[in-house]
Amino acid sequence: MKKKKKEQSETRHNNQNKATDNKETNNITEKNNGENIDPMSYGASEYFASENIPEAEVKTDNKASEVRAVEEKLAEMQDKYIRLSAEFDNYRKRTLREKMDMSKYAGENLLLKIIPIMDDFERALNHMDYTTDCAAMKEGIDLIYGKFSEFLKQSGVKEIESLNSSFNVDLHEAVAKVPAIEEDKKGKVIDVIQKGYYLQDKVLRFSKVVVGE
Numbered sequence: 141m142k143k144k145k146k147e148q149s150e151t152r153h154n155n156q157n158k159a160t161d162n163k164e165t166n167n168i169t170e171k172n173n174g175e176n177i178d179p180m181s182y183g184a185s186e187y188f189a190s191e192n193i194p195e196a197e198v199k200t201d202n203k204a205s206e207v208r209a210v211e212e213k214l215a216e217m218q219d220k221y222i223r224l225s226a227e228f229d230n231y232r233k234r235t236l237r238e239k240m241d242m243s244k245y246a247g248e249n250l251l252l253k254i255i256p257i258m259d260d261f262e263r264a265l266n267h268m269d270y271t272t273d274c275a276a277m278k279e280g281i282d283l284i285y286g287k288f289s290e291f292l293k294q295s296g297v298k299e300i301e302s303l304n305s306s307f308n309v310d311l312h313e314a315v316a317k318v319p320a321i322e323e324d325k326k327g328k329v330i331d332v333i334q335k336g337y338y339l340q341d342k343v344l345r346f347s348k349v350v351v352g353e
């Protein structure tokens with residue numbers, strides 16, 4: 141009798157275990173049949189087991205996706221770098237060309253102002269061939285000289301006043317020394333061989349002078 145009761149108890153226990161297993165199987169099946177499956181809801185191992193997907197393979201796919209994303213980002217950065225490098229090279233060449241043009245044609249405006257004075261000189265030279273009025277010729281040359289002097293002043297060029305001034309190595313170049321007749325002429329410029337000029341506040345050309353000693 142006891143043996144029979146024991147067998148009946150084991151049978152009921154086995155049936156309960158089977159029912160529990162069938163219930164878990166049904167739960168997994170219902171989850172698999174749904175559209176949204178959350179593997180964390182009942183464990184990643186159960187999800188991978190139910191889908192027959194190895195966990196290592198999923199990790200490999202994730203790493204491959206990350207690598208592809210990094211490669212795409214790198215390709216984009218390389219493209220931007222190439223474009224930027226090309227733009228900078230074009231800018232450098234254009235700037236260099238503009239500087240060369242500025243250096244080449246820097247005196248264009250200045251020369252345009254000198255050309256009319258050259259025209260005046262040519263007219264004066266043509267009149268010399270057949271005129272006998274020296275006074276008129278002298279007057280014409282004086283006018284050209286005055287016009288040219290005014291042009292120099294407008295361009296910032298002015299004469300260095302040297303005669304009877306003290307010799308200054310920053311302004312003068314002594315080409316000769318002569319005995320001074322008067323005591324106060326010693327160390328001073330007593331004659332100007334070639335005029336010197338300023339350009340604004342800079343010495344454009346030194347005056348060539350004779351100094352008394």
